[in-house]
């Protein structure tokens with residue numbers, strides 16, 4: 001295994017005049033839980049889409065586990081896009097059985113353990129679930145896979161604080177033992193601060209800081225303080 005799961009060198013992606021990624025350069029270490037942090041529109045989702053090959057950069061170089069993104073590297077990535085939904089007429093059990101049939105590296109046994117751990121009623125229809133319950137199903141479809149990298153785009157959006165804390169607690173417990181590299185994006189770090197052991201702060205399509213979260217706290221206080229400074233435009237490259 002290479003020491004960095006992701007290497008990005010001067011990656012640019014524009015939509016018309018808007019540079020979603022602006023010469024983004026960063027390295028993400030393997031085997032850590034990395035937070036990709038930054039306000040709305042700073043390029044987090046576009047960055048994730050370039051990792052999965054869904055978006056092709058205009059220029060620059062990206063490597064996932066030492067290789068350019070392709071269908072082959074995608075076999076080893078579990079990706080939860082933003083605004084992911086499951087079929088409302090399916091039950092939780094049907095969703096997990098689909099995962100078992102179609103997702104590389106999926107373990108139904110692990111999925112069922114996670115469902116039990118996250119308090120999912122397997123016979124409940126997804127359409128009747130709360131946002132938090134549905135979010136747990138989508139997470140399990142990623143976490144039950146034996147892949148090198150798990151990429152979760154805003155997995156906590158729209159989920160109330162109590163459910164969010166419960167999901168984060170189960171993630172910490174579950175991922176602590178794992179050697180998988182996990183990337184999680186969020187623009188709302190308040191309730192997930194304890195989750196990340198490595199952090200990347202993004203702004204205007206660039207990484208303005210990256211490093212161990214403990215170093216960030218020593219240097220700047222809590223992640224929440226860093227965020228506040230960033231919004232107040234006190235943070236300069």
Ligand SMILES: Nc1ncnc2c1ncn2[C@@H]1O[C@H](COP(=O)(O)OP(=O)(O)OP(=O)(O)O)[C@@H](O)[C@H]1O
Nearest residue numbers: 015018019020039040041042043044045046047187
């Ligand atoms: N398909 C697209 N077409 C046009 N503009 C886009 C497209 N995708 C992203 N953008 C623009 O690129 C910029 C970065 O968007 P992106 O979704 O990557 O940011 P983000 O940090 O994930 O935001 P959020 O936290 O709101 O999800 C935004 O200004 C957005 O409007």
